[in-house]
Amino acid sequence: MAASAAAAYPPGRNIVIVGGVAGGMSCATRLRRLDETAHITVLEKGPYPSFANCGIPYALSGIISDESKLHVQTVPKLNSWFNLDVKVNHEVLSIDRAAKKIKYLSPATKEEEELPYDKLVLAQGADAFVPPIEGVGAKHVFKLTTIPDLQDIQAYIAERHVKKAAVIGAGFIGIEAAENLDLLGLDVTLYEFAPHVFPLIDGDLANVLHEEMKKNKMNLAMGAQVYKITPPDPEKGTHGMVYAKNAPDTEADLVIVAVGVRARTGLAKESGLEVGKTGMVVNDQMQTSDPDIYAVGDMVETEHVVTGARSQLALAGPANRQGRMAADHMCGKEVRYRGNVGTSVCKVFKQTAGLVGFSTRSLEKMGVPFEYVTVHPPDHAGYYPGSAPMTMKVAFSPADGKLLGAQLVGTRNVDKRIDVLATAMRAGMTIEDLEHLELAYSPPYGSAKDPVNMAGFAGGNLLRGDVEILHAADFAPAGREQLEDYFVVDVRSAEEFGRGHVKGALNLPIATLRETLDQVPKDKKVLVYCWVGYRGYLGYRVFKQLGYEVRNLDGGFKAVSEGGYEALVE
């Protein structure tokens, strides 16, 4: 019988969804919950309608012990629970928008068949991009985005007893693939064209990840352009090779290519739908240029909350929400996709790295004015066992303090702070708002001043003019400052100073700073620093109030040493 909601749409509609997984299946199941009468058909190109593609790299090493765990839903369950018609191994060939029907290849008959739609949803995802490298088509070169890819790689490793592998591309999938091959016991070389892994974050934070990877015996070839791959020859007993500009020739009998993805817009383009630079153009209701055709997930362009720019994004969370939203809109509900803040997280052995919004490098490239602070707070009260420091760089608008980006790396509970910052950024908070967040404190979990509060205090001080800072990056070879122009004061203890310090620094410990200030000339700019920035800030306040021109070194000597700024150290 007709339900109350039926007023908004005619009963018995034909709804066709092209592609399963996050976007497509969220849409299909939500649709059924809203409309018991619709005929809902899902056509999935691959053999599995709903799988956890984010888990695939972890199945390589056996962390996820059983591939079957990656199957979120099976066809029989989807069909029985949700009364869907899910067809796997069905590729859609064309859309006839005028007649409102699609054509697909029937795997049974090998014939082209037709299916009419009242509403069509494209959830085709994105393809792994395969760069034009000589030899990339060889049999020992794989991508790693689907369960069949995983099965192929596992079979290949088992058959060939592969011991040496290369991964090309150090984004999320590349990093995860490399780590899991390493955990499997393979000798792994990770190639990246950018100067560092996880290119979305800044190089100084990525440096922490490099150290972690090296500790785990991974070989890194950063800033390297692979131009040729040759296969192993079991008969001759020779290894496969990877050749790259800027990196030594490396033996690799298995190669995984993970240099990024491209939205699958071919079908849409052929159908005359509007396609942007990086993916499908959709409105905030997920409709394409044809209002009866929706597009969701990795194949669409959505707005970034920070910049307002639209681009493709390959993340499961947004895909799920978009699928759900398309279903809601089809059923007469008011919806508005709110854009993305670009929250991402990546495990690198014992380190966790994450990003919300943009790195300072990205902000610079986009020409967005920003300032940022670097803090190294412990994940929970230092006096409770197991506490570990993290590194947090938070960027904000110098005009109004609005959050623009946060990057984090550390071994414990980093994901918690990413999520707090993602929530804060979504709420449009400023760096000063972070001071006021009331976060859960009990010694096993946090500190009375949580890491996020600490970033707020440091950034708030900067925004209000209570401190002026310079960054290690400012003194890097391409930086805007020269170390020689400053009288550098290290306010740590003599013992800390002895373990390494900034070139040319004078050691005036904070405990006796007020009595030793006469050693600092008044006619020179002062750069003060400590280990993480706090004592440097105390020193800054003393110098400043006594009339010196002074800057505190953001993030202290730790930011210099863990960031890889060797040229500044002696």
Place this chain on the structure above:
Amino acid sequence: MAASAAAAYPPGRNIVIVGGVAGGMSCATRLRRLDETAHITVLEKGPYPSFANCGIPYALSGIISDESKLHVQTVPKLNSWFNLDVKVNHEVLSIDRAAKKIKYLSPATKEEEELPYDKLVLAQGADAFVPPIEGVGAKHVFKLTTIPDLQDIQAYIAERHVKKAAVIGAGFIGIEAAENLDLLGLDVTLYEFAPHVFPLIDGDLANVLHEEMKKNKMNLAMGAQVYKITPPDPEKGTHGMVYAKNAPDTEADLVIVAVGVRARTGLAKESGLEVGKTGMVVNDQMQTSDPDIYAVGDMVETEHVVTGARSQLALAGPANRQGRMAADHMCGKEVRYRGNVGTSVCKVFKQTAGLVGFSTRSLEKMGVPFEYVTVHPPDHAGYYPGSAPMTMKVAFSPADGKLLGAQLVGTRNVDKRIDVLATAMRAGMTIEDLEHLELAYSPPYGSAKDPVNMAGFAGGNLLRGDVEILHAADFAPAGREQLEDYFVVDVRSAEEFGRGHVKGALNLPIATLRETLDQVPKDKKVLVYCWVGYRGYLGYRVFKQLGYEVRNLDGGFKAVSEGGYEALVE
């Protein structure tokens, strides 16, 4: 030389701070950073100026292995780094507001001495409340709020070889004290006047904590009023006893009383400053009724963001912020304390429980209209090892969806979700806003639909009318509903049904629900449920669209069984 900020206040002011620790010391150190010229004196009644009182219970068991770790700052360090004059063991006796000076007892001379002030800051904290129980003054009865308390208890346990202990009061400190005595190997009985531990949260969530405590061999005496304590007699070889209404008489040779705290407002009252029901009255700049006297920390009343009501709050985070803010205001900065959302977290062996805002019980008592949803999502993707479910109850305004309270309990990464919800509540978000949060997802850390998103989806559905629900509590003895009025349908599998189900329920598994619906009479209200609520919701949508009057059981059978609603189970 005068700094730029000096324009806002005269140099060389006398600033006196009464009380150290979080509020007092944050104020003193911030003041120094802003005003190098001020004479800053801190008078601390106890022997330690800055210690981590939140860590004290954990030192009982040895989790925090060394008491010295609890000393955040020492007197020499405070005096040298910050040029303070910190006086420990100095009790302030009176305030002469007209003459702007205080009188204190000098521990050296035992004489009363005077100290003038331009600005005075009261940071006296709160006293452990000792209820009028017969025998509560005996030597084996302790409180546990200061380091001397800890030392006394440790010495007593060592000397007397104590094996049996009682803790009276099951708030944070009582729970932590009981757990740490238990971990030390003592036989512990925990008494609470309220019906359950952590009385700030609802009973069904507290029930999970009860189970955890029982698993760790703790004895629980809930809803029990202790009326008499007798001491052990080593000569006669008799144990001490605790007598309570509603609980068996119990042997206890050590008793810790932790029934709450009372703001230390005696000095303020005698000085004619305005004192509220629970603590000092202050404005948003932390000024008392005398604008030259500030008060911060556990002794003041501040506003709750959700209700606007003012009350005392004993938490370190707010105390730190308030101290800092008082310093800022004294130095001419614009500040405004933004009130509290009441974020709290408590470890109970392997469980973590937390609260932001109010429990449903508290909202009910206050007469605030609310609705709530209960979800049981896994802390991270179920297919990645180590995933564990949590229980989350989120309350919101039925009028506009505004968040009113969130309660959580679980074994993994519960604190992360508390902090996300605390940030959301601080931002004034609604239950629907939680759907749109873009939280970090990678299998080791979360899910494409994070637990917080799940609460948003469930609550958003309720707010928009996509589902109607009833709670297990509605069917409890004092509830508003009768199970007999409903035709109860369990949509789980036959196997799950066989392991226990709601009284009188008919098992119609979701996979075949559409074909078996004819077994459900159309003239009776239907209550549908599953294990956690999702399949129940799918069932609800089927029934609803076919014209049934139907409700989904919020949180499913899990909420019934873990919440302790035994009367509903068969």
